Amino acid sequence: MSSPQHPPGANPERDSTPPKRPESDPAAPVLILAAHPDLAHSRVTRALLSAVHGMPSVRVRDLYALYPDYSIDTHAEQEALRDAKLLVWLHPMHWYGMPALMKLWVDEVLSVGFAYGNSGHALHGKDLWLVTSTGGSAHAYSAGGYNHHPVEDFLLPYAQTAALCGMRFVPPLLLHSAQKASNEEIQAHARRFVEGLQELPEWCDRQPEPAQEEVPTEDRPATQEGVPV
Template sequence: MAPPRGASGPHVLVLVAHPDLRRSRVNRRLKQRGQAAARSAPGIEVRDLYALYPDFTIDVGAEQAAAAAADLIVWVHPIQWYAMPALMKLWVDEVLSLGWAYGPGGRALAGKDLWLVTSTGARQEAYHPSGYNRHFFDAFLPPYEQTAALCGLRFLPPLVLHGAHVASADELDSHAALFGQRILSHPDWPELADLPACEACITPAQDRPNRALA
């Protein structure tokens, strides 16, 4: 289960993963808004993965410690080729390890919340059976949802900004403001009152034997 909440409120871990943040219109604003929130709320931590690990050598122990301390883990990244950027995927591969995040003995993140905050270059109408992406955007979310479920995380309704390349400055600022408000107010979001906790997703030991536990 998540650690007890202190006087500063729940601990929020914001993981920003953008391969070229200097050129970003959306994620750069979100990182800045997250950092501003962190200055006013000690319970918020912002980690820029591409700045921390330019050589893609992830400090797994440090990342696991940060995730274990959080009540809410936020993934902030653009959608690239219908999925997460490469370093975010490597974070998933290495940090969410067997015996720690899932599988036999892997309950380090159980009971926490996972929130995807993402953006697409395409406008929303492109994510439609009649659009060039051929599917509604939700069709691309099952890998996120199942990753959360396997780790015992509750997957929160994502915050998505479509049309990032053409969004107005006012739209970008409103999006960032909502993001900042949400990380400061978690878990007191009205829609979470009726969102069930994640059901246990048990991995049989014979499917994924953990040699470290053998």
């Protein structure tokens, strides 16, 4: 699986030293939420972060660096989302889903009244791009492989989370067989990532506006006051 139709020519070649967090414009339209519990030993995620270093349209929030104690500043995260047009979730696949801190971010930041529910429209109309890598090969993610299912089946919760919040779920960018990938393959993957970031905001503008799913009141969690939002 790859992102749709990229323009050629981007050159994100960088060395593989850990990227410094870029100084970024708080109103930059692309917000990357990076979540890798061991970034120092990452090859793929680290290469992708290096590739976007310094892109003026891009802000990066490295969740494990920001919240090593797992104590997420929900207000700061929600504020960071407001000006984003394209939200990127960048993480390795861990146990067929997202790493633990990313999941906690989803639980706490995409709250009722903010991301869904009566007044929860903060994300409506934004685009969500999942950029991930798997240890398993493309064959492993097929009916005949040891995971028995195509990788898209494991991504259903992402797609539905986007739908519930009124976000467009952009076709994910994936790298399979990540541990075996050569440096050249990883750099080619990083180029596709940069090209996607350059093209996606305009590509998304040409797609139909996503609808936001309605969650019945009785299915929503109660607020502290016990009142559904």
